[in-house]
Amino acid sequence: MKAFKLRPWDSAEHLKTEEEMVLYLEACLEEGDAALIAHALGVIAKARGMTQLARDTGLSRESLYKALSGEGNPEFATVMKVIKALGYRLHAAPQA
Numbered sequence: 001m002k003a004f005k006l007r008p009w010d011s012a013e014h015l016k017t018e019e020e021m022v023l024y025l026e027a028c029l030e031e032g033d034a035a036l037i038a039h040a041l042g043v044i045a046k047a048r049g050m051t052q053l054a055r056d057t058g059l060s061r062e063s064l065y066k067a068l069s070g071e072g073n074p075e076f077a078t079v080m081k082v083i084k085a086l087g088y089r090l091h092a093a094p095q096a
Contacts, residue, residue, distance in 0.1 A: 012046035021047060025088070035070045041082050042068025048086070056085035 015021050021044045028040035045053045045068060054061045059081065067074035068082065083090060 010046075011043045015044060015047040022088070038068050038072060038074055038079065039070030041079065041086070042070065044086060045082065053082065053085055057081040 011024075015024060025037075025040050025044060028036050031037075042065070045064065050061050050064060054064055057064070057078075059067075059078065064082070066072045067078050074082075080090075
């Protein structure tokens, strides 16, 4: 019987377009879970390139990986730096 080798799922490998990245982040924002949002930003950053994001934010790659792991607890200022560096912006809207 042939053994199958499984690889860990990496969401970043499946975010190919800007639209997919934005939709992914929007879905995570809808959930309202801070850890999930941080993780989603990390996945998007990985899909785009963490090294460039580190340059754009002035933060180290290591601190970005830790803060955006979903288990980290990034400061809001860090989240805003990442959002700005990704070319995104947050806006408020009333709940439906």
